[in-house]
Amino acid sequence: MKEAAAEIIGIIDSVYNMHNRGVNIYFEGPEEDFATLLDAVDSSFADKNIECILQQTIIAVAGKVQSGKTTLIEELARYGGDEYRVNNVDGILTYASNDNAIIFYEIPGIDIGVDNIIAARETFERLVKTGVTVFLYCLGSSKIEYSEENLIKFVAQNYPSIKVIVALTKYIDEDSASYPKQLSKRLNGIEVVPLLAKEIKVRQGAIDAYGIDVLNRELFEEK
Numbered sequence: 001m002k003e004a005a006a007e008i009i010g011i012i013d014s015v016y017n018m019h020n021r022g023v024n025i026y027f028e029g030p031e032e033d034f035a036t037l038l039d040a041v042d043s044s045f046a047d048k049n050i051e052c053i054l055q056q057t058i059i060a061v062a063g064k065v066q067s068g069k070t071t072l073i074e075e076l077a078r079y080g081g082d083e084y085r086v087n088n089v090d091g092i093l094t095y096a097s098n099d100n101a102i103i104f105y106e107i108p109g110i111d112i113g114v115d116n117i118i119a120a121r122e123t124f125e126r127l128v129k130t131g132v133t134v135f136l137y138c139l140g141s142s143k144i145e146y147s148e149e150n151l152i153k154f155v156a157q158n159y160p161s162i163k164v165i166v167a168l169t170k171y172i173d174e175d176s177a178s179y180p181k182q183l184s185k186r187l188n189g190i191e192v193v194p195l196l197a198k199e200i201k202v203r204q205g206a207i208d209a210y211g212i213d214v215l216n217r218e219l220f221e222e223k
């Protein structure tokens, strides 16, 4: 494994690292394979200007209390098929895939009120330091509070490298099919994905879950 890694690095070095000007290798995959890569660079290419960077998808999930954050994370995890470890770190639920390539943080629910929005913003800014790549905001009703809108715009404006997505959770309102588009426009083009993570029982039967596949694509395939 390490020899194979050294061979690949050797090729990258000879093709992309002319005159040792420097090259970055972005690695996406299990942490232990990344360790092998680092090891191969250290032992055979220590004098070369090669930097290895582990690519992770780190998703900070926010939204009001009971907006559907936990349900959404669990259904996304199930959809992806990875095993997750769940931890509570200082009150923040953390779901990490076994290879640590995907991490979800659930920011404790924001109730309406300035103090809570400030707390959520502070939590987010603390999490940013761990390398958050996506801010996923759950909106459980088709009425967005001014403070929620502010928080979403704050993240989009201050962290241009972080992808911001709004999930319209428990969205079964067929009457307002145009609402996701309207909201996206109001949020300066931020992606809005309507979905139902789990089926909902209604008097006549049940409404099937939908939209997890669309959100999954937004989160993991488009970079």
Ligand SMILES: Nc1nc2c(ncn2[C@@H]2O[C@H](COP(=O)(O)OP(=O)(O)OP(=O)(O)O)[C@@H](O)[C@H]2O)c(=O)[nH]1
Residues within 6 Å of the ligand: 063, 064, 065, 066, 067, 068, 069, 070, 071, 072, 108, 109, 169, 170, 195, 196, 197, 198, 199, 200, 201
């Ligand atoms: N049927 C159905 N119920 C949902 C869905 N999403 C959320 N719920 C329900 O809505 C309630 C709140 O969902 P949670 O996922 O716990 O919301 P949360 O934002 O994590 O809540 P807190 O952590 O308490 O702030 C629960 O009773 C869920 O079962 C969904 O897609 N389908």
Ligand SMILES: [Mg+2]
Residues within 6 Å of the ligand: 069, 070, 071, 106
């Ligand atoms: Mg929860």
